[in-house]
Every structure is written in C-alpha cells, then in structure tokens.
Amino acid sequence: xxxxxxxxxxxxxxxxxxxxxxxxxxxxxxxxxxxxxxxxxxxxxxxxxxxxxxxxxxxxxxxxxxxxxxxxxxxxxxxxxxxxxxxxxxxxxxxxxxxxxxxxxxxxxxxxxxxxxxxxxxxxxxxxxxxxxxxxxxxxxxxxxxxxxxxxxxxxxxxxxxxxxxxxxxxxxxxxxxxxxxxxxxxxxxxxx
Numbered sequence: 012x013x014x015x016x017x018x019x020x021x022x023x024x025x026x027x028x029x030x031x032x033x034x035x036x037x038x039x040x041x042x043x044x045x046x047x048x049x050x051x052x053x054x055x056x057x058x059x060x061x062x063x064x065x066x067x068x069x070x071x072x073x074x075x076x077x078x079x080x081x082x083x084x085x086x087x088x089x090x091x092x093x094x095x096x097x098x099x100x101x102x103x104x105x106x107x108x109x110x111x112x113x114x115x116x117x118x119x120x121x122x123x124x125x126x127x128x129x130x131x132x133x134x135x136x137x138x139x140x141x142x143x144x145x146x147x148x149x150x151x152x153x154x155x156x157x158x159x160x161x162x163x164x165x166x167x168x169x170x171x172x173x174x175x176x177x178x179x180x181x182x183x184x185x186x187x188x189x190x191x192x193x194x195x196x197x198x199x200x201x202x203x204x
Contacts, residue, residue, distance in 0.1 A: 017052075079103045119143065125169045144172045148179055161185045 013020055014030040046053050048063040073088045079099035086092050094100040119129050120140075127143040144162045149155050151174055156162070163178040163185050164171060180188070 121170075127170055127172065144169075144177055147172050147174070148177050151177075152179070163188060 017030060019030050044053050045051065046058070046060040046063055048059055051060045053060050072085050074083055074085055075092070076083055077095035077099055078093045079102055080095065082095050084092075084095040094103065119127050122128050122142070128140045129143045129146055131139055131141050131146070142162075144164070145156050148162050156179065159181060160179055161182055163180055165176050165178055168176070
C-alpha cells in the first residue's frame, strides 16, 4: 500500500493510508497545502517545503568582511553582525576595554554631580578615583579629609579647584553657608519695590 502524501511504500498501515513520517505531522498534509515554489504537499504550518527553504535561505544571504581578522563570511542581510565569529568579537571587545581603561585611569573626568574626579595613586576608602577638590584640600592641610568634613567652593563653581576657592567645613556649617546665600539672593531679587 502506498502513502497518500509522499507516495512511499514503507511501513504503511491500512487504517491511515500514511507512512509514519507523514503521520507524525499530525495529519496536516491531508488539508492539501502545497509548496509555493515546487508544488509538493506540505503541512499548514509553512509555505515552503524543507528543500525549497534551504535553497531560499542560501539565496538571500550577503557576503561581508570581518572587522577584526578581515576574512569574508556569509550571513543574512537582517543580521547586524560585524565579526565572523565569537572569538573575533571577544578580541575586539578586549582591545576596546583596554583602551577605555587606560583613558579612564589617566584622565581627570567629570562626575554626574559636576565635580572633577582624579585618579588616586593609592586606594582611598576602596576607590581608585576621588574628587579633585578633596584631594587638593587634603594636600594643603597635609592629611586626608575625614568623612565628616566637606569642601565648599566659595564662588560656587564646582570645577574651580584653586586653593583660595576651597573652604573646609563641617556639614552643619556648610548648610548654614548655603542657607545664608539663599536668604541674601532672595532679599536681592525678590524684595518688593
């Protein structure tokens, strides 16, 4: 007895009229769907048979050159790959990280709050970078600043780290300075005329 779908003679049982391979597709072939390229019967879950899918996937591929090793490789146009393999990707990533680390360690950077940060020779409080105004004021007084001590910028410019612009004070005194400055600004700008 022949299979009604693939027309093979192997292992056909009378009650189904299909070989085990076609029966495993859950009778999708009975519905009569055909491949849009070659016309072979297929399941209702796809539009092409496996052979035509393999051919079409090879047809719609592009050749690219690896950014790391310069070797040509073949990929789908939708894939945004720059490297031919994971090893090339890892090599390029490690090189980028090394240059970023060197630049980070050697340069003075700006923090999120607007203060300049400088790399430290020794680790202070577990950090490799510290605020420049704290380091400068610590050098002037000859010791590291305590955690309770705050450096106030007199002209309120956070990037101006001259000795004459820095004032070391306690938390409460620093708050008092800012309160007095806010009161003076309000008197000057918000007074009734």
